[in-house]
Amino acid sequence: MTNYDAIVVGAGHNGLTNAAYLARAGLKVLVLERMPWIGGAAVSREIEKGWMYSNCSYVCSLLRPELFRDLELARHGLQVVPYGGGVTITRTGDVLGNYTDEDVQRREFARHNPRDGDAYHRYSTDVIRQCKFIRPLLLRTPPDPTSFKPRDIRELIYLGREFTKFGEQFIYDTLRFYTMSIADFLGEYFESDLIKAHLSGSGIIGSAMGVYSPGTAYVLLHHYMGDVDGSIGAWGFARGGMGAVSNAIASAYKSFGGEIVTDAPVERVIVRNGRVAGVATANGNEYRAKIVVSNLDPKRTFTKLFDEGDLNPEFVKRARNFKIRGSSGKLNIALDGLPEFPALGRDNPLRFGDIHFLDSLEKMERAYDDWKNGTWSKEPYLDLLIPSMTDPTMTPPGKHFMSVFVQYVPPKIHGRDWTDQDRDGFKNTVLDQIGRYSPNFKSLIRHVEVRTPRELEDEVGLTEGNIFQGELTMDQLLFNRPFPGYAQYRGPVKGFYMCGSGTHPGGGVMAAPGANAAREILLDLKRPSLVPEGWQDD
Amino acid sequence: MRHKDHFKTAVYQTPFHPRTSFDLTPMTKHRITGKDALPFLNRLITRDIAKIKPGRVGYCVWCDDNGQVIDDGTVFHLREGDYRLCSQERQLDWLTRSAHGFDVKIVEDTHEVAALALQGPTSCAVLKAIGCTGAEKLKPFDIAYFPFADGELMVSRTGFTGDLGYELWIDPARALELWDALFDKGGNHGIRPMGTHALEVARIEAGFIQAQVDFLPADQAIRIDRSRSPFELDLGRLVDFSKPNFNGRRALLEERRRGSRYRLVRLDIEGNKPARSAYIYDSKRNVVGTVTSAEWSPSAKSNIALASMHMPWGRPGDELWAEIYYQRELKWSRVMARCRVVEGAFFDPPRRRATPAADF
C-alpha cells in the first residue's frame, strides 16, 4: 500500500489537467485509469493498422487557451489546426456552405433568402455577445448564490457587473436565451428552413433534446463559445487526433513528477470517520490519500464508487436523478480513398469542414421522435468530417479517416439492452444515408468502428453514453452543476472532489473543470493557486 | 497602405481637383414603394420625410429603439411615393422587421442599378458634354432624368465629397456605355477614376461620417457603450421631434433631457502628421476622446480629423492634445499636437452650392 497526497480517479483530459496542477503545486499525485489507455473521451487509438482514430471526440475549440499556454502543451506535442468549410447538402443536391469571410457568408445565405443574408449579421452579433459574457466564467468557480462568504459575494458582484457591460436588455435576452429552444431562437432571425436546419445542429449535439425543446439554444452557445487562436466559434483538429490533447496534458503532468497507473479500475472510495482515506481498485489494490478527486460523471461517481450508506439520502437522490441521458453514437471509418460528394463538385473547399445532410427543422425533429420511441433515428443527424484531409498523420498516404457523429441514438432499444444485431442495424442506417449523397463511399470502406451508447458507457465510462457527462440544461448549469450546493467541486465527504465534465463549465474537451477543481483543492490546502485566471476582454 | 509622405499631397490633389468618377455600385440600395411608403419611412427615419418632395434627396439616419444609430444614408424620392434608400450597411433585415403593419414593398436592388459618383469642379461640364442638357439647373439634392443611349439616365446632385458633384444611376446593361461616354467626352475636363483613399480624404474634408469608422452600427454593437445616438454624431439636426412617432424617439427625448455621453467634433491639428486613431487628452493628460478619422487635407492644407469626445469635452476653445504616432523609415516617433475644434466643414467651396453650376 502506498501513500499519496491526492488520487485522481480517471485519466480523462480533465482528470489529467487536475492532476497536473496538483503535481505542479508539489503534491504527490496518482492517477488511476480503468482502461489500458488514457484520455477517456479525448483519445486516439490505432484500430485499423496505420489508421489513427479519434474514437470519441473529434474536433477541438473549447480547450481553454489559458491552460494550453500555461501547461505549455505545445512543448508537450499538441498542435491544433483550424479548419474552414462545412456544408449542408439537401436531398435535392442544394448546398449551404460555411465561409470564414463575412461577406461571402452573407452572400451564401442571401442566395437562399435575401433577408436572411442581412440577418446573419444580427444573429452573429447576438451570439458573440453571449459568448463574450460566458467565456470569462469558464475558468471561474461558480458562486454559491445562497452563501454569504466574502468570496461568493465578490463573485456575484462580478457576475452582476459583467451583465451591465452589455446593457439592461441583455439581462432579459440572457434569461430567454438560456431557456428557449434553438428553433425559436433561430426563428427570431431567419426565414429559410434550410438555414435554420443548418444552424440548429449545434443546438442538439450531445443532448437528448430536439430542436423544439426548451434549453437547446444554450447548447448552441456551448458549441460556439470556444475559439481557435481568438477566432470565436472556430473549430480545429488536434494533430494526431483528439488523443493528442490528453497525451500532451499527461506529458505535462509527468514532467511535474506525476504518476499514472492504467488497467486500474477503482471500485470504491474508502471513507473513514467521515472523510476520505483512499481508494480500492477491482484488482485488490488499495491506495491511500486524504484527497480523492473523481473524473467520472457525477452519477457514476456517487452511485458506483461510494457506499450509498456513507452519503445522506437527499444527496443520493440528486445523484440518482442527475440528468445524463444517452443520445449520441459514432461511426469511425477507415477509407481506402476520398469519397466524392457530387453536390459539391470536385475540390470544393467546403468539404474540409463538417458535412451534414439536412433539409429542414422538421427532419431534425423527426430524428428526435425516433429516439423518444426507443430506437435510433431512421434519418439521423450526422456531423461528418474527414480529418485526414487536414491531418496527414492519421492515415497512410492516399487513405482517409472519416469521423461520423450521429444523433439520435438511445441508451436502450425499446427499453431493453442493445444487441449486436441492433448495432449493425444502426451502422447500416448511417452508412446508407452517407451512401445516398456519395455514390463511391461504400466501395471505399475498409473498417468501421461503431459506438452506440452501450460502447460509450462500456469503454469511456460515460453513464448512458452521454457525451457531456450530464445534460447541459439550466437546471444543471453554473451553480447547479452537478447539483445545487455542490458546484464548487467539493463532494459531500471531506477530502472528496469532482473534476469531470459533469462539473462547471460542463462537457467538451475544455480542461476547465479539471483546472477549476485544482484551484479549489489548493485553496483548501492553503497553497498558492497556480491555476491561471481566464483572460478578460473589456 | 503606407505612402511616402511628401507624395501624398500631389497624388491626392490631382484626382479631385479636375473631376473624378467613383463606382458606387456596391453601395446598398433598397427600393421602397407601396401605399404606406411615406409613413413607413417616417416611422423608420428620424427626420421628416414628408419634406422630401418628388425629385429630391435627403440625408438621414435611422435608429434602434434605444435611439442609437443603425446607419446613415440617403433617401431618394424618385417619383411620387417611390423611394430609394441608400446606405453602406445591409439593411434588408432591419427594414423588413420595421415594416410590420405598413403596406409597403421593400426590395433590395443593389445589383440592379449601376451607380457612379462624378465629383469635382468640372463635373457639370462633363454631364453637359455627354448630353445632359440643362444639368447646371439642378440644385443640390435635386434629381433629374436625361435620355441616354436608348434609355434613361438618372442624375442626382449628391455625393460623398464637399465639392460640386453628381451621382449617376443607370441600368447596368448601359453602364459601360455611360463610362465610355464620360471618358470620351470628359477628357478635356480632366476626368479620372478615383480610388477609395481619395474618396476618404474628400469625405473627411467635407466632415461626413462613415459607418464602421466614425460610428459602429447599433445592431452590430456587442457592448452597450459602443454605439452612438444622432446627437452624439453631431446629427441632431436630422432628428425631428415634431413627428409623433419614429424609431428611437422616446430614448432620444430622454437623451435630450439627460444629456449625451459623447460628442463628434472636427479637429484641426497642429503640424502635418495625420492623427489616425490618436487618443485626445485634456490639459491634465486625461484621455477625453479618440480620433475616428484623420487625413492631411490637400484642399484646406490642414491636418484634419474627426473625433469622438466624452462629454463635456470638445467645446470650441477647449485645450486638447492629440497623441500621434508616426513612422519614418521603420522608426516610430510620437508627438503631442495641439488640437483646435473647428465648426463646419474643413473644405466648403461656394461652387458646391452655386446654381446654376459653373463649368469649372
Ligand SMILES: Cc1cc2nc3c(=O)[nH]c(=O)nc-3n(C[C@H](O)[C@H](O)[C@H](O)COP(=O)(O)OP(=O)(O)OC[C@H]3O[C@@H](n4cnc5c(N)ncnc54)[C@H](O)[C@@H]3O)c2cc1C
Ligand atoms: C462520441 C463523442 C464525441 C464527442 N465529440 C466532441 C468533440 O468533437 N469536441 C469536444 O470538445 N467534445 C466532444 N465530446 C465531449 C468530450 O469528449 C467530453 O466531454 C470530454 O472528453 C470528457 O472529459 P472528462 O475528462 O471530463 O471525462 P472522460 O473523458 O469521461 O474521462 C473519464 C475517465 O475516467 C475513466 N474511468 C471511468 N470509470 C473509472 C473507474 N472506476 N476507475 C478508474 N477510471 C475510470 C474513464 O475510462 C475515462 O478515462 C464528445 C464525446 C463523445 C463521447
